[in-house]
Amino acid sequence: MPEDTEITARRDTVGTWTVSNAFGAELRIGAPGEEGAFSPGELLQAALAACSVLSADVQLAHHLGADYEATATVEGVDDEEEGRVAELRATISPDMSALDPAEQEKLITRAERVIERLCAIKRSLNHGVEATAEVRLS
Numbered sequence: 412m413p414e415d416t417e418i419t420a421r422r423d424t425v426g427t428w429t430v431s432n433a434f435g436a437e438l439r440i441g442a443p444g445e446e447g448a449f450s451p452g453e454l455l456q457a458a459l460a461a462c463s464v465l466s467a468d469v470q471l472a473h474h475l476g477a478d479y480e481a482t483a484t485v486e487g488v489d490d491e492e493e494g495r496v497a498e499l500r501a502t503i504s505p506d507m508s509a510l511d512p513a514e515q516e517k518l519i520t521r522a523e524r525v526i527e528r529l530c531a532i533k534r535s536l537n538h539g540v541e542a543t544a545e546v547r548l549s
Contacts, residue, residue: 456485462532481505
């Protein structure tokens with residue numbers, strides 16, 4: 412993850428904002444269930460999915476070919492009593508049907524190892540990121 416990253420959120424309507432980065436990418440955010448928008452919890456899930464798949468991609472492509480197919484999902488478990496996400500479970504499912512079972516197990520181990528080493532989002536979540544939010548005069 413680049414150091415000192417910054418994104419900007421711009422208010423669009425009641426309950427919806429557009430988030431952008433310095434590279435021109437944008438996405439719409441809003442309250443859970445808002446049409447055409449990602450909720451904050453979904454963004455957290457997406458961050459873990461993105462970091463995990465990007466961390467493992469080179470390892471998987473090396474063994475499965477540059478055009479390998481895969482999907483990734485992240486299940487979020489809420490702790491409603493404390494009003495927080497209690498657990499995130501990321502699963503990457505690459506097509507490994509061309510490999511024998513022993514090769515599949517080796518690749519799974521290697522991919523999980525590289526995710527542990529490279530995925531800054533996963534490591535940050537597991538070590539308790541300190542987060543602040545403040546309101547300032549413009």
